[in-house]
Amino acid sequence: MYKVDFFSAVGEKQGYIEFKLDNFPEKPNKKLLHQLVILYERNKRSGNASTKTRGEVEGATKKPWRQKGLGRARVGTIRSPIWRHGGIVFGPRPRNFYVKIPVKMKRSGLKHALLGKLNDNEIKVIENLNPETPKTKVVNGILKKVNLPGKLLICTGGLDKKLLLSVRNLPKVSLICCNEVNSYELLRHKYCLFTMEGFEKLFHLGKDEFTVKKN
Numbered sequence: 001m002y003k004v005d006f007f008s009a010v011g012e013k014q015g016y017i018e019f020k021l022d023n024f025p026e027k028p029n030k031k032l033l034h035q036l037v038i039l040y041e042r043n044k045r046s047g048n049a050s051t052k053t054r055g056e057v058e059g060a061t062k063k064p065w066r067q068k069g070l071g072r073a074r075v076g077t078i079r080s081p082i083w084r085h086g087g088i089v090f091g092p093r094p095r096n097f098y099v100k101i102p103v104k105m106k107r108s109g110l111k112h113a114l115l116g117k118l119n120d121n122e123i124k125v126i127e128n129l130n131p132e133t134p135k136t137k138v139v140n141g142i143l144k145k146v147n148l149p150g151k152l153l154i155c156t157g158g159l160d161k162k163l164l165l166s167v168r169n170l171p172k173v174s175l176i177c178c179n180e181v182n183s184y185e186l187l188r189h190k191y192c193l194f195t196m197e198g199f200e201k202l203f204h205l206g207k208d209e210f211t212v213k214k215n
Helices: 030-044 103-119 136-146 161-167 183-187 196-202
Strands: 002-007 013-019 123-126 152-156 173-177 191-195 210-214
Touching: 030 103, 030 183, 103 123, 103 183, 123 136, 123 196, 136 161, 152 161, 152 196, 161 173, 191 196
Parallel strands: 002 123, 123 191, 152 173, 152 191
Antiparallel strands: 002 013, 013 210
């Protein structure tokens, strides 16, 4: 049985939620999570770094001086890589770093990341987080009552434009829908705050598969 703290819509602690997870592993696989973090970071790379070769740098194609008779080294072009302002040899060129991550690996990694958060008591559930008007001050007040220091990931059941406008100016706070959650997003945030709808959808729990117990 797992337990997570449960808060009301205004940020007051009401008790805890008790539930079972049948298809989850016994303990987190740190090696798998490490591999996923590397892959997600790799796929974020733009690969736009670029340098000019000797054929692309600006400069005339005329031979600077004659081949013999001057006592200087022979030179065929001012765009030579050994000259200042010349081309770059084996420099970076635009490339694609994207690697497709297997679906089974993504799903397994998400379970292991969630399990690690549960074991460290870093997952909390709030009844709902639906401000009537997009006010950062209101949502910030609720989050202060919940008291989750550090980087916070808010996971909802669906996209709420008012909530998005309310939290986008809050530092260290990110908003995501439950169907977009992945192991990388969970690991890069210290705490994860689920709305009740997002909690039920992500953990695939029915109304009868968990109990809310008050203090």
